[in-house]
Amino acid sequence: MARCPSNDTGTRPVSMADVARAAGVSQQTVSRVANGLPNVNEQTRQRVQAAMQELGFRPSYAGRSLRDGRYHSVGLCVNDVTKFGNLTMIDGIASAARERGCAITLVEMSKTEEFSLAEATRRMAALPVDGIIIGMSRMAPDFETFDPLPGIGTVIVTMYAHPRVTTVDSDHYGCSLLLMDHLFELGHEQIRYIGGPSFSVDEQFRRAGWQDALERKHIEPAEPLEGDWSANSGYEAGRYLAEHDRSMTAIYAANDQMANGAIAALRDSGLRVPEDVSVVGVDDSLDDFVAHNELTTVRFDLHQRGREVFEHAVPEAGTAGKTVAIRIPGQLIIRHSTAMLRA
Amino acid sequence: MARCPSNDTGTRPVSMADVARAAGVSQQTVSRVANGLPNVNEQTRQRVQAAMQELGFRPSYAGRSLRDGRYHSVGLCVNDVTKFGNLTMIDGIASAARERGCAITLVEMSKTEEFSLAEATRRMAALPVDGIIIGMSRMAPDFETFDPLPGIGTVIVTMYAHPRVTTVDSDHYGCSLLLMDHLFELGHEQIRYIGGPSFSVDEQFRRAGWQDALERKHIEPAEPLEGDWSANSGYEAGRYLAEHDRSMTAIYAANDQMANGAIAALRDSGLRVPEDVSVVGVDDSLDDFVAHNELTTVRFDLHQRGREVFEHAVPEAGTAGKTVAIRIPGQLIIRHSTAMLRA
DNA sequence: AGTGTTATGATAGACGGGTTCTTTTGTCTA
DNA sequence: TAGACAAAAGAACCCGTCTATCATAACACT
Numbered sequence: 001m002a003r004c005p006s007n008d009t010g011t012r013p014v015s016m017a018d019v020a021r022a023a024g025v026s027q028q029t030v031s032r033v034a035n036g037l038p039n040v041n042e043q044t045r046q047r048v049q050a051a052m053q054e055l056g057f058r059p060s061y062a063g064r065s066l067r068d069g070r071y072h073s074v075g076l077c078v079n080d081v082t083k084f085g086n087l088t089m090i091d092g093i094a095s096a097a098r099e100r101g102c103a104i105t106l107v108e109m110s111k112t113e114e115f116s117l118a119e120a121t122r123r124m125a126a127l128p129v130d131g132i133i134i135g136m137s138r139m140a141p142d143f144e145t146f147d148p149l150p151g152i153g154t155v156i157v158t159m160y161a162h163p164r165v166t167t168v169d170s171d172h173y174g175c176s177l178l179l180m181d182h183l184f185e186l187g188h189e190q191i192r193y194i195g196g197p198s199f200s201v202d203e204q205f206r207r208a209g210w211q212d213a214l215e216r217k218h219i220e221p222a223e224p225l226e227g228d229w230s231a232n233s234g235y236e237a238g239r240y241l242a243e244h245d246r247s248m249t250a251i252y253a254a255n256d257q258m259a260n261g262a263i264a265a266l267r268d269s270g271l272r273v274p275e276d277v278s279v280v281g282v283d284d285s286l287d288d289f290v291a292h293n294e295l296t297t298v299r300f301d302l303h304q305r306g307r308e309v310f311e312h313a314v315p316e317a318g319t320a321g322k323t324v325a326i327r328i329p330g331q332l333i334i335r336h337s338t339a340m341l342r343a
Numbered sequence: 344m345a346r347c348p349s350n351d352t353g354t355r356p357v358s359m360a361d362v363a364r365a366a367g368v369s370q371q372t373v374s375r376v377a378n379g380l381p382n383v384n385e386q387t388r389q390r391v392q393a394a395m396q397e398l399g400f401r402p403s404y405a406g407r408s409l410r411d412g413r414y415h416s417v418g419l420c421v422n423d424v425t426k427f428g429n430l431t432m433i434d435g436i437a438s439a440a441r442e443r444g445c446a447i448t449l450v451e452m453s454k455t456e457e458f459s460l461a462e463a464t465r466r467m468a469a470l471p472v473d474g475i476i477i478g479m480s481r482m483a484p485d486f487e488t489f490d491p492l493p494g495i496g497t498v499i500v501t502m503y504a505h506p507r508v509t510t511v512d513s514d515h516y517g518c519s520l521l522l523m524d525h526l527f528e529l530g531h532e533q534i535r536y537i538g539g540p541s542f543s544v545d546e547q548f549r550r551a552g553w554q555d556a557l558e559r560k561h562i563e564p565a566e567p568l569e570g571d572w573s574a575n576s577g578y579e580a581g582r583y584l585a586e587h588d589r590s591m592t593a594i595y596a597a598n599d600q601m602a603n604g605a606i607a608a609l610r611d612s613g614l615r616v617p618e619d620v621s622v623v624g625v626d627d628s629l630d631d632f633v634a635h636n637e638l639t640t641v642r643f644d645l646h647q648r649g650r651e652v653f654e655h656a657v658p659e660a661g662t663a664g665k666t667v668a669i670r671i672p673g674q675l676i677i678r679h680s681t682a683m684l685r686a
Numbered sequence: 687a688g689t690g691t692t693a694t695g696a697t698a699g700a701c702g703g704g705t706t707c708t709t710t711t712g713t714c715t716a
Numbered sequence: 717t718a719g720a721c722a723a724a725a726g727a728a729c730c731c732g733t734c735t736a737t738c739a740t741a742a743c744a745c746t
Contacts, residue, residue, distance in 0.1 A: 013412065013494055015732055026695050031734065039693060056493035061471045062408035063732030066701045069355065071404070073448065073470070081434045090433075091424045094451040103470050104449040105416065108437040127416070127446050128404045128471045150399035151356055235634035261634035289632040291578035291604035358702055369726050374704060382723055406702030409731050 014055045023051035034059060065128065073103045074313050075129035077120045079137060081108055084229075084255075084285055085202065086135055089157060092306020093133065100310070105129050117146040117156070125149055131313030133157065138199045155313045157305075159205045161325035166312045170300040171327040172202045172282075176209025178298055178332045179252055179280045184217065187341030188250040188278060193224040194237040194262060195254045200229075206254045206282065222248075227258045234261025242269035249277060249341055256281035256297055260290060263337065274339035284333055296338040298330035357398045366394035377402060408471060416446045417656050418472035420463045422480060424451055427572075427598075427628055428545065429478055432500060435649020436476065443653070448472050460489040460499070468492055474656030476500065481542045498656045500648075502548045504668035509655045513643040514670040515545045515625075519552025521641055521675045522595055522623045527560065530684030531593040531621060536567040537580040537605060538597045543572075549597045549625065565591075570601045577604025585612035592620060592684055599624035599640055603633060606680065617682035627676055639681040641673035 016034070020027040025048060032040050033048040040048075051057075065071050076093060078086040090106070097104050105127050109115050117140045124132045131153035139160075140146070148154035148165050156162060159169045183191055193210045196203035207224060214221045225240065227233030234253055241248055242265060251266075253259035259281030263273050271277050284299035305328050312324075359377070363370040368391060375383050376391040383391075394400075408414050419436060421429040433449070440447050448470050452458050460483045467475045474496035482503075483489070491497035491508050499505060502512045526534055536553045539546035550567060557564045568583065570576030577596055584591055585608060594609075596602035602624030606616050614620050627642035648671050655667075 012731090016734095017732080027732095028696085028734090029694065032694095035734085041693060044693080058468045058492065058494070060409070060732045061414070061469065062405050063701090064734080065405035065471075066403070066409055066703095066731090067733050067735090069701075071471070081437050082430060087425060087430055090449075091451075094424050094449060098451055098453065103418075106433075106437060106447040106449050108434075108441055110441065125401045126404065128408075128414070149401065151401070230631050231634040231636075232630070257632050260632060264634045286632065287575070288573050289600050289603060289629065291574040291607045293574075355701085359704095360702080370702090371704085371727085372725060375725090378704080382725085384724065387724080403702045406731090407704080409702080409733090410704055412731080 013060070014057045015060065016057070019048065019051045019055055019057050022055060023048045061128075071128040071130050072101060073105050073129050074131045074133060074310065075105045075107065075124040075127055076133045076135070077107045077109060077124055078135040079109045079115055080111055081106075083137065084283060085137060088300075088302040089135055089306065089309075092302040092304070093310055094306070095303055096307040096310040099307075100314070102130075102310075102314070114141070116140050116142045118142050121146075121149055121154070125152065131155070131310075131315075133309055133313050136160075137201060139201060153313045153315055155309050157309060158201050159327070160201065162323070164323060166322075166324050166326070168305060168309045168312065168326040169328070170302070170305055171329050172205035173209040174327065175282055175298040175300075175330040176206050176252070177213055178330060179282070179296075180210060180213035182296070182332060182334065182338065183250050183252070183278060183280065184213075186250075186278065186338060189217070189219050190222070190245075190247045191250040191252055192222055192241050192245060192248050193252050193254070194227050194234055194241075194258050195224050196227060196229045196258075198226060203254055210252055227254075229255055229257060231257045231261035231264075234258025235265040236261075238262030238265025239269060242266055242271055250338070251277060251279045253279065253281045256283045256285045256295055259295055259297070259337075260286060263295075274337050275342070278338040278341075280338060282330075294336040296335045297333050299333050300330045301328060304328055356403070357400045358403065359400070362391065362394045362398055362400050365398060366391045404471075414471040414473050415444060416448050416472050417474045417476060417653065418448045418450065418467035418470055419476045419478070420450045420452060420467055421478040422452045422458055423454055424449075426480065427626060428480060431643075431645040432478055432649065432652075435645040435647070436653055437649070438646055439650040439653040442650075443657075445473075445653075445657070457484070459483050459485045461485055464489075464492055464497070468495065474498070474653075474658075476652055476656050479503075480544060482544060496656045496658050498652050500652060501544050502670070503544065505666070507666060509665075509667050509669070511648060511652045511655065511669040512671070513645070513648055514672050515548035516552040517670065518625055518641040518643075518673040519549050519595070520556055521673060522625070522639075523553060523556035525639070525675055525677065525681065526593050526595070526621060526623065527556075529593075529621065529681060532560070532562050533565070533588075533590045534593040534595055535565055535584050535588060535591050536595050536597070537570050537577055537584075537601050538567050539570060539572045539601075541569060546597055553595055570597075572598055572600060574600045574604035574607075577601025578608040579604075581605030581608025582612060585609055585614055593681070594620060594622045596622065596624045599626045599628045599638055602638055602640070602680075603629060606638070617680050618685070621681040621684075623681060625673075637679040639678045640676050642676050643673045644671060647671055 016027050016030045020030045033045050120134050134156050136156050136158040156165050156167045158167050159172050195207050211221050225237040253262050259279050263279050281295050281297045284297045286293045359370045359373045363373045376388050463477050477499050479499050479501040499510045501510050502515050538550050554564050568580040596605050602622050606622050624638050624640045627640045629636045651669050
């Protein structure tokens with residue numbers, strides 16, 4: 001353990017002063033060497049660097065932050081790291097952060113405890129962060145009343161707009177319109193919907209998009225089914241539809257995993273995909289898990305979302321103060337789970 | 344933006360002194376209120392709290408850390424957040440960190456640049472971390488020569504043991520033995536292997552386990568195949584094996600995704616699973632993506648791994664200084680992709 | 687010898703929270 | 717009324733880095 005030798009308890013980390021003493025120079029010279037400033041003799045520089053190496057000097061992040069007033073880190077709060085949506089958010093933000101020389105301070109909320117924006121903000125505010133990003137995958141009870149902590153950039157990742165906070169998300173409403181338009185063009189009208197759990201914000205918007213698309217064409221939406229995002233729940237829903245709805249010609253599953261389950265169910269029920277029933281999903285998440293992925297879906301540019309989120313959480317000149325609601329459009333990926341409705 | 348009113352540039356955040364001035368008390372009284380210490384008059388307390396609220400006071404992490412010498416955060420360095428192994432590592436560590444009231448400071452290394460332990464350590468050391476965790480999913484060029492930074496707990500997540508650094512990982516060798524024993528008990532001997540990319544450390548150990556298990560039974564291992572962890576690569580390998588190896592009775596794919604692809608390939612080639620060929624994978628990662636997951640596999644307790652990693656990165660009393668290599672065993676999950684070899 | 691340049695040191699202060707020690711104020715009792 | 721004692725609040729200082737002055741050498745060039 002690199003501790004200051006002159007400190008008998010051995011609990012204090014090595015400081016510049018310790019290095020200076022060891023190298024027989026002043027603390028300022030150590031500072032000059034540490035920060036690569038000019039006007040240091042080459043021999044002196046080497047002596048100081050040797051002392052740093054020897055003692056295991058690492059500049060105090062606390063001291064530097066205190067001085068600079070910056071942490072070079074953004075806080076990210078999610079409820080469950082393993083969920084696909086959160087994972088891709090972390091990935092996008094991580095890559096944006098790296099571009100700006102920042103780190104991410106990750107806080108996972110307990111999966112059991114009640115989630116609120118105030119609580120998330122309170123937790124993050126105690127950490128070394130220049131900005132706060134909160135993933136709100138389910139509606140927070142205090143969303144309406146929430147006031148962001150003054151003095152620190154705050155972004156909520158959600159489709160809902162907020163009067164006092166910038167919100168950013170993939171366009172979970174627009175992706176439904178993209179898929180529905182695609183199905184309409186193929187001649188489908190009887191399009192059933194298999195959604196995620198109703199508390200999910202993503203689900204609420206994807207479903208609203210499906211419903212609005214139908215109503216715009218004056219088609220009465222049939223009862224939507226509720227799954228839990230898993231392939232098994234998609235399978236069950238697919239089984240049910242295959243047995244109970246003879247007029248259905250297409251299924252819109254709110255994510256690829258359920259779509260994959262639904263396809264399996266349809267085939268087990270003797271229906272062909274896409275000849276008898278077209279199926280679409282969202283996320284473009286199957287490639288690693290399923291061979292010959294043929295699912296028509298929507299892909300989101302998650303890195304772009306990450307950059308947008310990052311940009312608004314840590315505003316550099318100009319962007320500060322403006323509250324906006326950003327929706328990043330997805331891209332339709334047409335594969336072979338959809339086909340023209342047979343005459 | 345909550346800035347100190349007396350500061351004309353408006354760039355300094357609100358400090359205790361600002362609150363004290365606003366409330367007409369001393370900075371120490373503010374400190375007492377902030378930390379809930381006794382000996383503060385109820386009226387004074389309320390006055391101070393009102394001032395805090397008004398100004399948007401948030402205690403400075405830098406100031407506190409400088410004083411305490413602790414950051415209450417561990418650094419985690421991974422090369423790619425989205426890889427299943429890394430993701431589950433983050434999840435396990437996040438839950439362990441939360442139990443201890445810590446946050447995670449995440450640094451993603453560029454996917455393009457050369458990865459070295461020294462570079463990872465250098466980056467992490469500049470951040471507010473009490474310990475460093477480095478995920479080494481591929482062999483670092485400086486693994487042998489690497490010396491951990493003195494004064495800060497360091498853990499590498501990898502199967503390789505290191506003389507000066509504690510390493511922790513799921514037992515990627517032992518999982519192969521579990522699966523091979525299971526297949527042996529079912530009477531299989533001609534067991535082909537579909538591995539991940541050869542630079543992967545996990546791959547190296549899973550493959551070594553397969554090979555050693557065969558050689559221990561004096562069975563000549565047939566040429567292993569190399570995939571890229573994806574279902575498509577598993578499919579291609581499965582296709583190849585179905586067409587070229589009539590004596591094969593079982594396939595061990597080094598992860599579930601490739602196993603899933605291989606099963607699809609076998610079935611497309613007219614072979615039944617498990618009647619004609621048994622297939623096993625590793626990770627137990629399919630449930631969300633595939634309906635009626637029937638794959639026999641190995642599941643790792645990733646939360647336990649997270650806790651172990653965390654414990655050794657931020658040692659509390661006792662554990663410090665000891666360099667160990669921890670391998671956390673997996674659990675065999677028998678489903679229906681494996682069956683007794685027909686007579 | 688005079689001028690300028692480079693290398694280094696000494697000293698101090700800013701940053702914000704927390705601890706320790708001290709002082710003031712108020713209340714109760716002998 | 718003096719003394720005891722506790723509650724309330726303040727003053728000073730520390731943590732480590734960086735910067736801003738000044739001061740003081742050593743050295744080179746004219």
